[in-house]
Amino acid sequence: MGSIGSSHHEAMEKWHLLRNLATQIERVFVKRTAKEVEHNRFRLKATIKGVRLLANQGQAFRGHDESESSLNDGNFKQVRKSYERMASDDDRVILQNSPRNAKYISLSIQKQLLNILGNRVRQMIREEVDDAKFCILVNVADKEQMFIILRFVDRHSFIQERFLKIVSVSDTTSLTLKLEIVKVLSMFNLQVENMRGQGYDRASNMSGIWNGLHALFLEDCPYAYYLHCFAHRLQLALNGAAKGVHDTYRFFSTLLLVVNFMDSSAKRKGALKAAREDEILNLIALGNLQTDIIFLIILALC
Known part of the structure; x- marks a missing residue:
């Protein structure tokens, strides 16, 4: 209208x-x-x-x-x-x-996503452990970071080792390490009573009879037997054997000095590489070098 x-x-x-x-x-x-x-x-x-x-x-x-x-x-x-x-x-x-x-x-978003993916992987490890007994392998780095590894027998009767987590610690005393390990295990519902083994080095804070980390865990679980880390034990055995043989000890000591001297300068490394190339060419010209390994040597120099 x-x-x-x-x-x-x-x-x-x-x-x-x-x-x-x-x-x-x-x-x-x-x-x-x-x-x-x-x-x-x-x-x-x-x-x-x-x-x-x-x-x-x-x-x-x-x-x-x-x-x-x-x-x-x-x-x-x-x-x-x-x-x-x-x-x-x-x-x-x-x-x-x-x-x-x-x-x-952004960097914060990347860290959050990495943390989510890490938690999912750790949850899968927890499901793989299930109700089985387990052992812990722990190593402490110089930057006061603790590495925790689980060792267990899966449902198919195979021994498995799974890296669980890196934990930053304020200090490396035995009590602090124990509290952090218990905290991590509790996050994934892993009971200390199910622990059947501990593997550390021979440092006093780890293997001390009275106040070491293994002694503190034995108070909660008497079946968590302590074993010295086999890799560290082998390293100590090799060091002890090398020191017992004077020529061997002198060889490796000199080799360490040479390696440190060469790695400290890019110019020295380049000069060493050029000298090695000239030596290979001379050996080839004299017929003292097999041709089937020349290619491997070239790959090593590249």
């Missing part, structure tokens, strides 16, 4: 718009939000694939120079760029036009 600008005509337009659900602000907002969620999930999946690839291969994530002008800004960003190049045109636009707050490539 009335002209186009009449009150009745405006009321009819508003009524038609109200009946059209697709034009309502709530529907428009929900539709836009759902699309953004879909794009964010796609970007996050691309990041997860890159993290899984590098973690599975044991490669470094970050590069020396990660600026925009860098030709090689680290393995993670290079993998992400490779994923962009292989994606379709629409997916490439989604990855390249990511907002700054939804790129999912």
Whole structure:
């Protein structure tokens, strides 16, 4: 009723718009939000694939120079760029036009994803252990990091060794190490009472009869027998045998000095490589070098 600008005509337009659900602000907002969620999930999946690839291969994530002008800004960003190049045109636009707050490539995001993947692997190790008895192998590095390894017999009666976790410790006293080990075992519902063996080195904080780490665990579980680490025992035996033979000890001591002297300078390493190449050429010219091993020597020098 009335002209186009009449009150009745405006009321009819508003009524038609109200009946059209697709034009309502709530529907428009929900539709836009759902699309953004879909794009964010796609970007996050691309990041997860890159993290899984590098973690599975044991490669470094970050590069020396990660600026925009860098030709090689680290393995993670290079993998992400490779994923962009292989994606379709629409997916490439989604990855390249990511907002700054939804790129999912920051260092904190990488660490969070690595932590999630690590927890999933540790949970799989826990399921593999099941209710079996287990042993722990522990080593403490110079940077006060403790490495925990589980040794157990799986459901197929095979002996398995699984690296469980690296734990940073404030100090390397026996009590601190025990509390951290118990904390890690409790995280995965591994009872200390099921421990049947301990493997450490012969340091006093580990193997001390009264206050060593193995003695503290024996108080909670008398069946957790302690064994000196076989690899460390072999190393001590070889060192002791070498020191007992003067010529052998002198040879390895001199060899250590030579290696340290050469590795400390790139110029010395280059001169040694050039001298070795000249020596090989002379041996070939004199016929004193078999031709079937020349290729192996060249590979070793490259």
